[in-house]
Amino acid sequence: MKEDILHNLKIINDRIRKSCEKSGRDPKEVRLLLATKTVSAAHIKTALENGQTLIAENKVQELKEKYEELKSTPHENHFIGHLQTNKIKDILKYEVVCVQSLDRLDLAEKLHQKLSAEGKTIDVLIQVNTSAEESKFGVHPDEALELTRKVSEFSTLKIKGLMTIGLFSAETEKVRPCFKILKKLQQQIISQNIPNVEMKELSMGMSGDLETAIEEGSTIVRVGTAVFGARVYPDSYYWNEEGV
């Protein structure tokens, strides 16, 4: 398994480099985030000990279970799943530095309350549902600007950009419009010059479509399967209410 992970990481990093070359981008502009749902702490550690620095969970429960074992290996923890407000305290306790799945005002409010009380701040990305699939979380593209404005008023929340899960399709050309929507929203929000809003990050692209996402401007690709192998659970378990 260790050899598989190292081999797969090499392949992914090559894919990232090649698509950057193809679209005239500097590979340093694109970070590889490892989506570690269902992956054991031991396997995650292998990746962290071999050049990887950025990981993310979808569920607070898994974050909690792996925390102790990963604590002493340097890394950065993001959160990419649906976050229930009653789990916010755990997000802070287990040292998540960026919530990529901020998709509603009440979550922002509750995060702000908790952070203010602890005298902390956190990075956030606004999650946008660019595929119009009801089964996915994320704010509707038409409402992303308004949500960004409102979230920007919470001084503890540092908006760094946008995140999306593209259409689930094996045909990359069907996924591309989702990434274009996110890029366009980013431009639109930048043009509004909203105080307390940075729009540098576009978190988009996964194992199957990272090339397309990089061509469309991704700065964070989130990869699970292509590094750690196929998962037993269907993704719906993580992506919609059934799994919550």
Ligand SMILES: *Cc1c(COP(=O)(O)O)cnc(C)c1O
């Ligand atoms: C699982 C997951 C990924 C990674 O998906 P793969 O197809 O396994 O690379 C990326 N983003 C989110 C939000 C995920 O839940």
